[in-house]
Amino acid sequence: MDHQEHRNIVDVAVIGGGLAGLAAAASLGRAGLRVRCCERAASFGGRGRTLITETEAGRFAMNLGAHALYLSGRARPILEDLGVACVGGTPQVESAYLADGRSHRLPATPGALIASTALDLRGKLGLMRVFAGLSRVDPATLAGMSAEDWIAARAGGATCHRMLRSLFTLTSYSARLDTLDARAAVRSLQLALQGVRYIDGGWQALVEGTLQAARAHGVELRPNCGVRRLTRDPEGGWIVEAGDERWRARQVILALGPGPARRLLAEAEVRTGSIPADARAVHAACLELGLRGPWTKPAFALRSEPATYLSVHSHTAQDMAPKGCCALSVVVYLGREALDADAVRARAESMVDALEPSWRERVLARRFMPRMVVAHALPAPGVEVGTGLAEPEPAPGLHLVGDWVRRPEEAPGDPALLLDSALASAMTAVEGVRRTLSRAPSARARLVGNEPGAGVGVAI
Numbered sequence: 001m002d003h004q005e006h007r008n009i010v011d012v013a014v015i016g017g018g019l020a021g022l023a024a025a026a027s028l029g030r031a032g033l034r035v036r037c038c039e040r041a042a043s044f045g046g047r048g049r050t051l052i053t054e055t056e057a058g059r060f061a062m063n064l065g066a067h068a069l070y071l072s073g074r075a076r077p078i079l080e081d082l083g084v085a086c087v088g089g090t091p092q093v094e095s096a097y098l099a100d101g102r103s104h105r106l107p108a109t110p111g112a113l114i115a116s117t118a119l120d121l122r123g124k125l126g127l128m129r130v131f132a133g134l135s136r137v138d139p140a141t142l143a144g145m146s147a148e149d150w151i152a153a154r155a156g157g158a159t160c161h162r163m164l165r166s167l168f169t170l171t172s173y174s175a176r177l178d179t180l181d182a183r184a185a186v187r188s189l190q191l192a193l194q195g196v197r198y199i200d201g202g203w204q205a206l207v208e209g210t211l212q213a214a215r216a217h218g219v220e221l222r223p224n225c226g227v228r229r230l231t232r233d234p235e236g237g238w239i240v241e242a243g244d245e246r247w248r249a250r251q252v253i254l255a256l257g258p259g260p261a262r263r264l265l266a267e268a269e270v271r272t273g274s275i276p277a278d279a280r281a282v283h284a285a286c287l288e289l290g291l292r293g294p295w296t297k298p299a300f301a302l303r304s305e306p307a308t309y310l311s312v313h314s315h316t317a318q319d320m321a322p323k324g325c326c327a328l329s330v331v332v333y334l335g336r337e338a339l340d341a342d343a344v345r346a347r348a349e350s351m352v353d354a355l356e357p358s359w360r361e362r363v364l365a366r367r368f369m370p371r372m373v374v375a376h377a378l379p380a381p382g383v384e385v386g387t388g389l390a391e392p393e394p395a396p397g398l399h400l401v402g403d404w405v406r407r408p409e410e411a412p413g414d415p416a417l418l419l420d421s422a423l424a425s426a427m428t429a430v431e432g433v434r435r436t437l438s439r440a441p442s443a444r445a446r447l448v449g450n451e452p453g454a455g456v457g458v459a460i
């Protein structure tokens with residue numbers, strides 16, 4: 001094998017350098033495999049990136065929409081196992097609930113619930129009953145129900161119903177609760193009540209930590225490397241093409257959205273029937289604001305209609321805003337309604353108006369993203385969890401990763417959402433690759449003995 005050929009063979013090509021692709025690449029690099037991770041964009045991180053805006057007052061860190069890490073979810077131990085520090089704070093701030101055209105306190109304790117003006121007496125008693133039993137609900141028993149059905153069966157009165165809808169939408173990002181599996185909705189609310197963390201400096205800290213792990217384990221990181229073609233290698237494995245380069249990979253992980261994955265798989269003549277359609281995606285509009293001066297109003301707020309969220313992340317996480325300034329995120333949960341970008345922006349801004357009418361005079365930084373894909377497919381009611389999702393290994397040596405991919409090991413009562421599902425799927429692919437390559441003598445040697453990343457060329 002000449003030098004050129006040696007360079008052009010890897011054990012695993014990871015295509016897509018979001019958090020899931022990076023976590024898979026770092027784990028496989030740590031296992032001793034020779035891994036190349038290709039990202040189409042100039043920087044890694046995908047939807048986990050944080051963009052920095054420099055202003056006269058200093059720098060604002062803005063996530064691509066509000067992001068919180070579920071402390072008891074699947075993602076955190078996976079990241080921490082790779083040495084990624086998930087440092088930040090748990091929001092414990094004054095909260096508001098906007099309903100009936102006014103601002104109420106969002107009740108966080110039984111005492112606050114009794115005093116709350118957001119619910120009538122029937123609603124308060126209903127909500128108390130729901131929360132008293134919530135941690136004991138086994139989501140597995142809710143098969144066949146939608147989140148909306150569950151609320152209708154449990155909620156005592158209209159104000160309790162309204163509050164539960166807001167909370168389910170907050171934790172799942174879905175404004176279409178009739179299409180969300182009750183098991184996933186209840187599980188995500190249970191997880192949220194166990195605590196979330198806003199990450200210091202934004203989710204970029206998670207991206208940087210995962211990148212660092214990948215580098216430390218010898219992963220070859222290729223930004224600006226959009227893979228345009230994938231074909232089966234007649235000698236076994238896969239041929240990957242990006243720009244004017246081609247190389248061979250014994251195994252491939254596609255850690256992309258379903259759209260780009262579908263195109264690559266079609267060319268590779270891999271059956272794509274089970275890839276969820278775009279219609280199953282959950283979208284949100286996100287307004288990120290950097291304001292001069294402190295935020296003196298409730299730093300967390302939910303609005304019942306239209307479903308909207310506001311949170312001042314700089315109150316909880318460090319390094320989000322310059323000293324004396326504040327950084328806040330507004331999310332408008334998008335449902336079935338067809339709205340243009342201006343209408344959605346107006347909705348987002350009206351949420352800030354409701355709390356702080358003079359905010360426009362204080363704007364130092366602003367970013368509006370009218371339609372972000374938060375999740376490619378949330379579990380749907382009435383079918384087994386995982387139905388309608390893509391198979392994790394649709395062809396030998398080809399692994400799919402993302403929240404749109406079935407995770408065979410997932411218990412029906414513990415469905416993961418958002419980053420938890422993307423990273424759980426990444427770990428399924430890692431296991432699949434390791435299982436297969438441990439049967440190939442040349443790669444097995446590296447898996448069991450060699451220094452991580454000290455890969456030698458292997459004939460496929």
Ligand SMILES: Cc1cc2nc3c(=O)[nH]c(=O)nc-3n(C[C@H](O)[C@H](O)[C@H](O)COP(=O)(O)OP(=O)(O)OC[C@H]3O[C@@H](n4cnc5c(N)ncnc54)[C@H](O)[C@@H]3O)c2cc1C
Pocket residue numbers: 015016017018019020021038039040041044045046047048064065066067068069070225226227228255256257260284286372373374375401402403417418419420422
């Ligand atoms: C507004 C918003 C709020 C969210 N809030 C939360 C939250 O609070 N908690 C939570 O857990 N999750 C949240 N999420 C979800 C979380 O961001 C995602 O689950 C996670 O970032 C997905 O990572 P990924 O690697 O699977 O996908 P992505 O981040 O989408 O990465 C895919 C990567 O593939 C690259 N790519 C595409 N095509 C190619 C190609 N041909 N060749 C090479 N590379 C390619 C893309 O450029 C991209 O970088 C939120 C998402 C959004 C949008």
